[in-house]
Amino acid sequence: MKSKWTATPYFIWMAIFIIVPLGMVVYYAFSDDGKFSLQAFLDITIYAPVFFKSLWLALIATVISLVISYPLAYMMSRANAVTQKTMVMLIMLPMWMNFLLRIYALVTLLQENGLVEKFFSLFGIEVSIINTSTAVVIGMVYNFIPYMLMPIYTVMTKIDNNLIEAAADLGSNTFNVFKKVVIPLSLPGVVSGITMVFVPAASTFLVAQYLDGSNKLIGDFIEKEFLRDYSTGSALSLVLMVVMFIFIGLTNRFGNDDMEGMVI
Amino acid sequence: MTRRSHKIYTALILLFLYIPIFILIFYSFNDGKTTVFKGFTLKWYVELFKDTVIMESLLNSFIVAITSAISATILGTMAAIGIFSMKKKTGDMVLQVSNLPIINPEIVTGVSLMLMFVFFSGLLGFELGMGTVILAHISFSVPYVVLNVLPKLRQMNRNIYEAALDLGCSPAVAFRKVVIPEIMPGVVSGFLMAFTFSLDDFIITYFTRGSKFQTLPIEIYTMLRRRLSPKINALSTLMFLIVLIALILVNLKDYRQAKRGAK
Numbered sequence: 107m108k109s110k111w112t113a114t115p116y117f118i119w120m121a122i123f124i125i126v127p128l129g130m131v132v133y134y135a136f137s138d139d140g141k142f143s144l145q146a147f148l149d150i151t152i153y154a155p156v157f158f159k160s161l162w163l164a165l166i167a168t169v170i171s172l173v174i175s176y177p178l179a180y181m182m183s184r185a186n187a188v189t190q191k192t193m194v195m196l197i198m199l200p201m202w203m204n205f206l207l208r209i210y211a212l213v214t215l216l217q218e219n220g221l222v223e224k225f226f227s228l229f230g231i232e233v234s235i236i237n238t239s240t241a242v243v244i245g246m247v248y249n250f251i252p253y254m255l256m257p258i259y260t261v262m263t264k265i266d267n268n269l270i271e272a273a274a275d276l277g278s279n280t281f282n283v284f285k286k287v288v289i290p291l292s293l294p295g296v297v298s299g300i301t302m303v304f305v306p307a308a309s310t311f312l313v314a315q316y317l318d319g320s321n322k323l324i325g326d327f328i329e330k331e332f333l334r335d336y337s338t339g340s341a342l343s344l345v346l347m348v349v350m351f352i353f354i355g356l357t358n359r360f361g362n363d364d365m366e367g368m369v370i
Numbered sequence: 371m372t373r374r375s376h377k378i379y380t381a382l383i384l385l386f387l388y389i390p391i392f393i394l395i396f397y398s399f400n401d402g403k404t405t406v407f408k409g410f411t412l413k414w415y416v417e418l419f420k421d422t423v424i425m426e427s428l429l430n431s432f433i434v435a436i437t438s439a440i441s442a443t444i445l446g447t448m449a450a451i452g453i454f455s456m457k458k459k460t461g462d463m464v465l466q467v468s469n470l471p472i473i474n475p476e477i478v479t480g481v482s483l484m485l486m487f488v489f490f491s492g493l494l495g496f497e498l499g500m501g502t503v504i505l506a507h508i509s510f511s512v513p514y515v516v517l518n519v520l521p522k523l524r525q526m527n528r529n530i531y532e533a534a535l536d537l538g539c540s541p542a543v544a545f546r547k548v549v550i551p552e553i554m555p556g557v558v559s560g561f562l563m564a565f566t567f568s569l570d571d572f573i574i575t576y577f578t579r580g581s582k583f584q585t586l587p588i589e590i591y592t593m594l595r596r597r598l599s600p601k602i603n604a605l606s607t608l609m610f611l612i613v614l615i616a617l618i619l620v621n622l623k624d625y626r627q628a629k630r631g632a633k
Contacts, residue, residue: 113452113464116445116512123509124470127482134485178383181376191624193380195617200387202613204570206590207606211390214397221393248386301473309475311573316594325477332481332577340485343478350475 131347134340146341153327153342160324161349163239164308167246171254171303172296174247179255179295180288183262194259201252209316212248216241216317241317246307253306254299261295262288293360301354309346391610398603414604421601427589431569434500434585438507439565445508446515446564447557451549453516454523469517471510479510480577487578498580506578507568514567515560522556523549 138145182193200208215221216236226233235241265288273283311325322330324346332339398415402408418424449468453461471479487502496502526549534544572587579588593602 110452110455112448113456116449116452116468116516117464119445119509119512120467123483123486123505124467127479127486128470130485130489131478131482174383178380181380191621195621196384197387199610199613199617200391202566202570202617203391203606203609204572204587204590206572206587206594207394207602207609208390210594210602211394211606214393215390221389248390251387305473305475309477311477312591325475328477328481332484336485339481343481346475347478350473354473 131340131343134336135344138337143337146337147345149338150331150341150345153324156322156327157324157345157349160308160310163243163314163323164246164304164310167243167250167307168254168300168304170243170247171251172299175251175255175258175299176296179258179262179292182259183265184267190263194256197252197255205249206312208249209245209313212245213316216244237318237320239318239321242314242321242323245313245317246303246310249310249313250303250307253302257298257302258292258295261292265291297357297360300357304353304357305350308350391606394603395607395610398600398607400600400603403600414600415608417599418601418604418608423584424586424589424601424605427584427586430500430584431586434504434507434575435565435568438504438511438568439561441504442508442511442564443515443557443561446512446560447519447553449512450516450519450523450553450556454520465516468513470513472513472517476573477577480506480574483509483574484577498578499583502578502580503575503583503585506574507564507571510571510574511564511567514563515557518560518563519553519556522553526552 135146137143182190185193213236216223218234218236220236222235223233235244269287269291270283273287278286308323309325310323311329314321314323315326324342328339328342328346331342397407399410399412400407401411401413449464453464456464483502483506484498487498487506490496491498491502531544531548534548535541539547570587571585572591575585575588576591579585584592590602590605593599
């Protein structure tokens with residue numbers, strides 16, 4: 107089949123809708139009233155603490171998602187076909203609801219005198235989760251955990267049961283079966299999962315605002331800056347983008363960078 | 371680990387995912403605006419359907435989703451075929467650019483498109499609105515179509531296409547009779563992904579919609595800012611039910627097959 111030309115319309119499309127827009131972010135970040143300037147980058151240094159906080163909370167959320175998802179993905183991948191189908195459906199179902207509604211649902215649950223507080227007070231424990239960083243991390247995990255679970259599960263379904271049995275027959279205990287067989291073979295899924303949770307979590311917009319009114323993250327400030335001034339907003343976006351690319355580049359060194367694996 | 375502990379673990383995670391949603395559903399039937407339950411009512415559902423702004427936003431969402439998903443599917447399928455015929459190195463380079471909207475933080479894609487649209491709207495004299503939202507949605511959907519179609523092309527047996535040519539098909543007919551049926555599952559799943567992502571998108575729409583155009587997620591955002599009416603709960607409940615029914619219908623056939631396979 108010789109039909110390279112069919113990609114031409116998309117080339118033009120990518121130039122207009124991917125390259126030019128990103129070029130404009132770079133342009134605005136480095137200019138001030140049409141002249142070259144680094145002023146915007148000086149202006150955004152005040153956001154350094156917010157930036158690191160966003161990365162830190164996203165990292166915690168990613169680790170929690172991984173720890174929770176990994177055993178479940180393994181159990182799912184070893185279950186029978188009907189159970190697997192049902193589980194995939196149950197996990198995808200909440201994802202088809204708009205994230206604003208899901209976060210709103212979580213706020214209702216965690217709010218003052220909400221169900222969670224009442225539940226803990228039954229045992230005489232006073233908790234207050236809403237308007238803390240814990241609430242933001244719970245929100246991130248709640249929102250993005252399917253993105254961790256699905257790639258790991260997909261990769262694990264491809265692990266042959268015979269390999270696991272062979273390792274056990276040859277004297278490996280459960281720990282060693284995981285260490286020598288399951289974990290190495292599931293690594294590409296873990297790598298996709300980590301990027302698919304970390305990147306959106308670190309750049310969330312509104313999630314933090316809803317769960318902790320006083321606590322905005324970098325995504326929220328990008329929006330706020332754009333309402334005021336394109337240059338500082340662009341500089342913030344550019345820094346966020348570069349940091350995310352570095353993160354993706356680093357994690358991909360531990361697995362493959364095959365994007366086709368990222369399609370659920 | 372025992373079977374029982376597996377079940378408990380799975381149940382706990384599902385509880386975590388579903389309790390908030392069930393609470394939303396519960397309060398959609400609450401006769402009262404606070405979280406204190408005052409009795410059963412369906413009035414929020416009635417008010418929801420009376421709300422012309424919500425209904426109009428819903429219609430807009432569907433128009434945007436259908437238009438952008440069809441365009442993205444055509445553009446993406448053609449692109450995938452083109453990329454497939456290229457040398458591996460060139461094709462991989464094209465994919466790197468194409469995948470930018472997937473790996474980039476959504477908010478960066480949103481603001482970058484906004485900058486472009488605002489710049490050109492001044493130059494060419496158009497306003498941000500439904501048109502720019504559709505263009506933005508096509509942009510973030512095409513890469514998903516490409517990623518769904520490309521593996522199908524790679525799995526395809528090239529000999530069948532060659533055989534069709536040898537047996538007298540013109541390239542166009544061979545393409546229609548051999549290639550299209552092979553890649554169809556990828557095209558369909560690409561379309562469905564594009565459609566649902568478009569319907570659900572908030573962030574990119576938020577930045578490219580201008581000041582007047584409303585989609586359903588934008589309207590949800592506005593309602594949440596106004597500090598809620600239980601209409602949102604009613605809306606969530608309906609959306610949850612629609613998705614649930616759709617998923618069950620889609621999976622029913624597979625279920626029967628899986629069950630037969632198990633026997």
